[in-house]
Amino acid sequence: MSAETDYAAIAKSDPDVYGIICAEEERQHDTLELIASENHVSRPVRQAVGSVLTNKYAEGYPGRRYYGGCVNMDAIEELARQRAKKLFGCDHVNVQPHAGAQANAAVLLGVLQPGDTILSLDLAHGGHLSHGLKVNMSGLLYNIVGYQVDPKTEQIDYAEVRRLALEHKPKLLISGASAYPRTLDFSKFSEIAEEVGATHMADIAHIAGLVATGLHCSPVPTADFVTTTTHKTLRGPRGGMIMCKADWAKKCDSRIFPGSQGGPLMHCIAGKAVAFAEALKPEFKTYQEQILKNAQALGEGLESLGNRLVAGGTDTHLMLLDLRPAYPDVSGKNAELWLEQANIITNKNMIPFDERKPMETSGLRLGTPALTTRGLKEDHMKTVAGWIDQVLRAQGDEAVVAQVRGDVKTMCDQFQLP
Ligand SMILES: *Cc1c(COP(=O)(O)O)cnc(C)c1O
Numbered sequence: 001m002s003a004e005t006d007y008a009a010i011a012k013s014d015p016d017v018y019g020i021i022c023a024e025e026e027r028q029h030d031t032l033e034l035i036a037s038e039n040h041v042s043r044p045v046r047q048a049v050g051s052v053l054t055n056k057y058a059e060g061y062p063g064r065r066y067y068g069g070c071v072n073m074d075a076i077e078e079l080a081r082q083r084a085k086k087l088f089g090c091d092h093v094n095v096q097p098h099a100g101a102q103a104n105a106a107v108l109l110g111v112l113q114p115g116d117t118i119l120s121l122d123l124a125h126g127g128h129l130s131h132g133l134k135v136n137m138s139g140l141l142y143n144i145v146g147y148q149v150d151p152k153t154e155q156i157d158y159a160e161v162r163r164l165a166l167e168h169k170p171k172l173l174i175s176g177a178s179a180y181p182r183t184l185d186f187s188k189f190s191e192i193a194e195e196v197g198a199t200h201m202a203d204i205a206h207i208a209g210l211v212a213t214g215l216h217c218s219p220v221p222t223a224d225f226v227t228t229t230t231h232k233t234l235r236g237p238r239g240g241m242i243m244c245k246a247d248w249a250k251k252c253d254s255r256i257f258p259g260s261q262g263g264p265l266m267h268c269i270a271g272k273a274v275a276f277a278e279a280l281k282p283e284f285k286t287y288q289e290q291i292l293k294n295a296q297a298l299g300e301g302l303e304s305l306g307n308r309l310v311a312g313g314t315d316t317h318l319m320l321l322d323l324r325p326a327y328p329d330v331s332g333k334n335a336e337l338w339l340e341q342a343n344i345i346t347n348k349n350m351i352p353f354d355e356r357k358p359m360e361t362s363g364l365r366l367g368t369p370a371l372t373t374r375g376l377k378e379d380h381m382k383t384v385a386g387w388i389d390q391v392l393r394a395q396g397d398e399a400v401v402a403q404v405r406g407d408v409k410t411m412c413d414q415f416q417l418p
Contacts, residue, residue, distance in 0.1 A: 006050075030412050031343040032384060033374075036318035036367020037178070037206065039235045040374065040418050041271070042278060048270040049237045057263045061253060076270050083276035087212050090220050090243035095272055096256050096264040097240030100205045100229035104130040105137055106255040107225045107242060111172050111199045114141045119161070119170035119198070122146035124350045124358075126180035126320075128203065145170060149180075149352045154311040156180070158188045165196045175219065176203030176227075179349050179365050181314035186219035193224075201225040207316055209233030209369070213285040215292060216316065224248060233291065233317055233369050236275025239268045287372060291317045294368040297378035301385025310351050310363065318367035322351050327392045332361030338396030339364075342404040343412070344387060374415045383411070 011018045028040070058073035059066040062081075065073070080095045097103035112118070118138065121127035125148045129136045132144035145168045150157040165173060173196075175189040186202050193200035202219030208228040210216035219226050226243040230236035244252045257264070278284055299309055299319050310320035323330050332348025339346050350356075351363035366388075368381070376384075387404045394400035 025417075029417055030409060031345050032408055032412065033370035034344060034346045034366045034368070034384075036347075036365055036369065037229075037232045038367075039232060039369045041231070041235055041237060041275070042418050044274045044278075045235075045237055045271045048274045049267050051267050051270060053267040053270050054265075056266050058266055059257060059263045061257070073266050076266060076273060077264070080269050080273035080276065083273055083280065084241060084243070087276050087279055088218070088220050088226070088243055090226065091246040092244050092249035092252065094242045094244075094252055094256050095239075095269050096261065097227075097242060098261060098265060098268075099238060100128075100203070100227065100240045101130040101136075102256070102260060103227040103229075103240035103242045104128075104201070104203060106252065106260050107201050107227060107244075108138055108142065108172065109259050110248070110251040110255040111201075111225075112142055115143060116171040117143045117145060117168055118172045118174060119145045119147060119165055119168060120174035121156075121177055121180070122148045124354065125149045125352045126177040128176070128178045128205070131174050131176075131203070149311070151353060154352050155182050156184070158185065158192070161189070162192045162195070165192050165198065169196055170198050173198045173200050174203060175200065175223070176205065178206060179318070179320060180311075181309070181316055181319045182311050183216060183315045186217060187222050190219070190222035199224045201227060203227045205229040206232050206318065209235060209279065209284070209288050209291070210316065212279050213288045215285075215288050225252070230272050230275060233288065234275060234279060235287075235369070235373065236279075237268045237271030239265070239272055241272070290377070291368050291372045293378055294372050294376065294381050295319060297381035298366060298368060298385055301382040302388065305385060305389040307389070317369050318365060320349060320351055321364040321366060322362060323364060323392070324362050326389075327395075330392050330395060331356055332363050333359065334396065335364050335392055338391050338401060339388060341396065342387065342391050342401045343408040344384070344391070344404075346388075373418065376411075376415060380411065 057067045058070050062074040062078050081093050084093045120131035132138045147161045173193040190200050200223045202223040204211050205228050207216045211218045228241050230239040295314050295317050306326045308322045308325045336348045347365050348361040349363045349365035350361050354362050356362045
């Protein structure tokens, strides 16, 4: 397989890098991508990100730049903003965050003083490192109180969140998760925040595509801030974004630039603009609906083979497989490794109240956004569930892995990458 023709220049000038790009293209073609935070962007998005916009410094915001020559930068950033506003219905948007973690850091810098308290979902229960990991900027600068899921339902217990909020009086309440399969009730979080005088930041990094198409409730009407990545279910380039109420607009912008970033990545902002336009099309809603149908099919397929899903299943694009009941001797680490040998790409993940260590884990996180982009449907999900089960049941037995890898390759050859 060879890369597309516009790679001719790099192929000639830098065969080392070109070789690695080709190898990665081949790897993506030959594997089934089940990492819930990944996707395959369209060619137009890739072309925008690979464009000459990477050459330009544009510190500041449209109409208020610190460099000359920004006329086209103003145009592209304004276009990205307008499209984002249309997509999510927000008052104000900042499209400059380099990634999701930068979006969250800017909100924290805007709302909090060092030492202030944040109430956020425990990382071992599905939270994100930018919500308070000890060695992340959030955990280093602020006092973190974590809420956990209910031990029985493995779902968020809003009465418990409220109890902790009343007890600890956080200045910031964070909702949103990286490994939580169920619907989040953002209006409940907003109510709790209001009751205790906290600001509410909803982080929709994972579910942005579902929110944009109305398939998951939106926090935009009630939360003070909504942060997201643009590269997960939203299927844009790597990047972040902050939406907020008009009152917070100035603070939000100043904490991105000059608060925590220098020049914006204008080529990525162009990619975001392209992705937002794609997301505004009816086909994108059909795509998001298929993500959900595929997640249901994959979950049911796994359950029918004796597996247990954390929280009893999924309402979203992702699920957490509790490996213990069906494969008691298989850790998440081994599961990830053996499945990769069979060309099925997943990631190990802690499950709530996990007894194994973070580098071992008893869980596996699976998501359907990338496979759905590729064109796979419910029937294929049942097949994939069967392959996962075969590899894990055989504990990575070489013959079984080789057999599955062959079957995976046959399926991959039927579905081209965008
Ligand atoms: C992925 C993710 C982020 C940020 O991701 P980056 O890797 O910094 O782009 C933030 N919050 C949540 C909940 C996430 O899942």
